[in-house]
Amino acid sequence: MFANRFREYGDYRKAGPYTVVRVSSTTLTDWLRARDDEALAEVLRLRPDLATPRPADTTVLATRAGTRASVARAAEGLDTFTLAVLDALLTAGADRQPVPLDGLLDVPPERLREAADTLRGMILAWGDDDGISLVPAAREAGGLYPGGLGRSSPSLTDVDVSVLLAEIEDDERKVVTALAHGQPVGRTKDAAEILPLADARTPIQRLLARGLLVRVDAQTVELPREVGLAVRRERVGALTEPTLHTTAHKQSTVDATAASETLEVLRHMEALIHMWSDDPATTLKSGGLGVRDVRRLTKALDISERQATLLAELAFGASLIAETDTVIPEWIPTNHADLWLAASPANRWATLAAAWLDLPRLPGLGGLRDGKDKLLAPLSEDLRRPVAPLERLRVLTALADLKPGTGIASPDELAALLAWRAPRRGGRLRDEIVRWTLTEASALGIVALGAVSGPGRALLDEGAAAAAKRMAEAMPEPIDHFLVQADLTVVAPGVLEPHLAAQVGEVADVESAGSATVYRVSETSIRRALDVGRTASDLHELFRLRSRTPIPQSLTYLIDDVARRHGRLRGGAATSFLRCDDPALVAEVAAHPVAASLRLRRIAPTVLISPLPLLEILDELRAAGFAPAAEDVDGQVVDLRPTGRRVQTAARALRRPAGTRVADPEQLAEIVRSMRAGDRAAESRRSRPVSPSSGGANLAEVMALLKTAIQDGSKVWIGMVDGHGSAVQRVLIPVRLGGGVVEGHDPTGDDLHRLPVHRITSAALVEE
Template sequence: MSGTTLADWLRAQDDTVLVALLRARPDLATPVPADTAVLAARIATRASVSRACEDLDTFTLTVLEALLVLDADQRPVPLPELAGLLGKEVKARQLKQTVALLRARALLWGPDDALSTPPASRDAVAAFPGGLGRSVPELADPVLTDLGDDEHRVLKTLADGPPIGQTKDAALVVPLAQARTPIQKLLARGLLIRRDGKTVELPREVGLAVRGDRPLGRLQVTEPALRTTALTASVVDETGGGEALELARHTESLVNAWSEDPPSVLRTGGLGVREMRRIAKDLEVDETRAALLIEVAVAAGLIADSEGVDPEWVPTALADTWLTATPEVRWSTLAQAWLDLPRLPGLIGQRDEKERLLNPLSAELNRPGAPRDRRRILEALAGLEPGTTVADPAELAAVLAWRAPRRGGRLRDDLVRWTLTEGTALAVLSRGAITSAGKVLLTEGPALASKQLTDSLPAPVDHFLVQADLTVIAPGRLEPELADELALVADVESAGGATVYRVGDDSVRRAFDAGKTAADLHELFRKGSRTPIPQSLTYLIDDAARKHGRLRGGAASSFLRCDDPVLLTEVMAHPAADALELRKIAPTVLVSPLPLSDVLDGLRGAGFAPAAEGPDGRVLDLRVSGRRIPGKARAARRPVHVPTPSEEQLAELVRLVKAGDRARSTQRGERVSVPANHGNGPSATVDLLQRAAKEGRSVLVDLVDSHGTAATRVIKPQIVGGGVLEGYDLSYGEVRRFPLHRITSAALVED
């Protein structure tokens, strides 16, 4: 039976079919094929076939393998023969739909009575299609009745696949009478073939006979079941909103901690285990979450390698902008950075093939395909009804493996588990379901996702509860200004749905150092608390206020002044006075050559409570805001997939291909070319084009466009001059202009 060629089949298709083909396989469109023959050759390459198979599900790949078992890459195969090989469990309608899908991707062509596949499919799809070996035609009807049990077991093992095995018995084929082992007996009977001195192969015909009524084994016709639980979408979103606040809080703590004490960059890059454990302890999170926070903060540009002589991981200037942003914007920045992260944080803590520990921020975590795989998992969850949660990550991994078995690699199941864990920490997921904000992030981007998150966050509260033990409870997310003021005078003890603060001597003094007065603090607690203010808090503030600021410092490099000479005398009598190089210049004034911040820190360590003042005598806040380095522009992400052209571009491309076909079928008459050294070529070409314009004849021109792509067109010249050929493009159906210097040859079209 003879079948049509791929090129002829493509020429017979209408523009809609070809546009759909190029949409499904965008790699075929770059560079633009000169004609259908070039397009067909590109379709049949191994790399393109392999790429086209990446998104095929398990059953579709099984059908393609079945076609290869039937040698559809060598001869046309009728659809009934394909259906017979697949077995009765495959319904006719499902098979026809799958065949149509393969045709749409040009992995299959021809009518139902003569189906063909590209020869490259055998190398690109599977080494052993259907788990079967190579065909041995003389074994069309193998006899298996006289075999022993041990021989049957060998055949059954190889028939289940793969059809090759390693054995020392393959070294020599002996007559059946001399055979002692099952392998030797099967080789002698011709039921196994010897590939080399250590390898045997089960012929396809024998494998099919062993399998019996299941020629391709047990088929996975439909995707595995996925157990789900329905939750209220609002519950999922509210839980995710709380997690988004925790994410922002922990990242802020990370930035602040590394502002004051940046960790060193390892010589091999990355962050040391000791440093990661320390920050996990400071943030009061486990090491897995700490590693994820670090990876995402660096990916978002909030932290970067200082790249100095002794490089450190230091917050950037972008961190200051992020710290002043609203919680919604903070979250969307981090979530988008994670979504685009070309790395696998889940590998942290594991060991590579050389037993080296994989650290956070190390180059070994780089995986360019990670964003694509992450999106594929999230899109599967986004395709479920809102609020639908997956019961078991392993079941989701099985579904994704069925939908695209050629994706994910050896870490495919781990990727699902890691994505669910990380997505929950990033508030993209909650309770195993995708949040509304996460779904918008996936489809619309961070700007709209941050707006969507606003509806999920608890409404900010304008009050707190002061307890007798000097703890302050915020019963929800405080208004930003109130939260800043409370964080200045109290330390966070625990966070969650309600945040617990504690007021102490150090925290009150911190507020005074920032310029607050006792009256300011009393007013803050009076207005903000819904419970009575305990006397212990009032006494604490007033007592700290009496001690604070009695000593005033300035720059001389620095100075100290005090209205009480006795206090200055006490300071001078303290051992710290020598270390701080203090010198009395007046009964109420001391000076030091050291920086003011060092002097004040030394006095505080000695038990005094000095305050800094400015030229106007007001209290100054000398707290160090932390180190910063310039923010670095995030590198543009290279697309993992070839970008798909727009519908207009695809339609234009199809028109160009068909124009090339028409030009190739045109008979050429008198011809001139532009030689490599140009010589007289250009003038001869212009002469021929001008003659064709004068005589009203058509010409066949070969040209190269601005992208270096060659094309052939049939043109009826109208104007030739000024370095331009203008004429009616018979291949394209309109008047067009072509630069003469891009024309490589021209030939008159024979009548």
């Protein structure tokens, strides 16, 4: 145990029966204590895991900073060049003793010093450039082979390896290159024995004979460190951040394009809500959305399966749909869907965009197969990835760092750039996540033409409310007119006013959407408008007042013809009844085969009744070629179509991922002040402490000691448990005691501290 403690502070070695420890000039704890408060606050900002729970002093901070898990987490944020410097320091043994920074890599000294400052700023390293040290856990966090280099070979000492490499053949070079740029060990059948070069037949055998490979066992070979370094001389070029080719656009053009995409996704989401209101999607036994329902959605909305998956995941993330708790679970719109439908387009978009940014799932995985060839279904737990919001934000932040209106030329270039900036992050899906994020952000209008839109920037910087306002400005002004064509199509050359869009939606069906929406008027659509209470005069007036083109005569005739037949047959609930002024029509219905299935009974020449619901009767009669309409008690036409099923659910609170929250400077400063106070308490000389839990001592003794200190103006060392449950130490000049609280000043400041007496575990007078 003591040997391990000594290793933390200096070099450890055996000398005969004695252990000799040469203490380094500066330990990590001493180096941290010498840093100013701003530097320590920056450490806590860069490595927030070190601040939870609050460190009692810098010794605790140094201990946490050297743990393997914390070091590995911090290394995930380092770029390729900084990691190369870290690997070079490990190769030089900086985790065992200080090493000079100069000449560590064949790069300009300024870049080397900048990377070292980054490592020191995150306390992965400490010390000056003449002797920089690494935390011991850096070697464990760096893997079995730091820098991807094998062990040194004594046979290659003072040997010009480049000369040996110039003599090898192409097949040998492929083996050496593969080991130099990957793991330095490999499995092979050719390592059973080392043959003379004249007898070697395979590339592995020849490399072993030349001494460019080292035999580990009968099936394993290792590339020596000297060979790996020689092969990777060109790696210096790879230590430079990749170039990102960009294209310039006007920000107004980017915003207009984003607004156009936004209107499309809003239209699709509205259609999904209406579709699943009438005919909910069934949940698979294993969870998620089945292939049949996905394809039904793609056919109805004329979108791809990937778009359908994204749409369903967005609806789930924004609490617009939820799974029912029934014997056969279904996906049904929630009560929040009605609120979303009633909101303005800009606010609708902001809800979806904020939900996507916070979505702990990867919609891009939907439809793919895992390693066991299992299909990953949308809305299933297989798509859940808690790190998704962080990775998504990293992609958008890289785009937002470009000038407004500047877009990327290739998603692959952005993926390569982000891979260089954090090669240890993302896992095997790292590059795919970049492409998925760009595709999804483009569909949502957060990104357009490869650049972050104005509303997208507002979403990242200010939140959903500001983003909605910016999107409202980017969206085109609603128009109050349309164009009626001779082929019974209605063209809306822009976004219609909400009220006008609802009216057109009643009398026509969307045929194609985009910057200009095309509707088609048909007998079915006109009958639908009449069913909800519109009259022929209402429809004629709508087209006459709102159309900027002459009304074709065919449309006028169609409206009049459908209206003439519509509603001649009236139905009511008695349970249900049908009435008509024409006895011949009533007789025709009664004689039709559908009358038997509807259990219609004639009670008067102009009246039929049935025990079945009226809506079912009307649907069957329409399918049989009749055109009935429903009426209320006053004889007015009413719409009996169901509004759709809904499930009650609580809205998810949209929040930024923990890793994206900006640390509170005041809170960090308070933690640093607390650590400084702990350092002073640990270094103070004090008398024998008294403790409420020690033998013979009680709380009265602690209070008596505090009263004595108040009378004499003495300093008191106090050990206590803070509100976070952590043991802390403080040095205080007490000035008042009462009400279960001791008040006092910090020796180095005027701040008044109030400490609950019941939290004190021990106390002692400080000896000057």
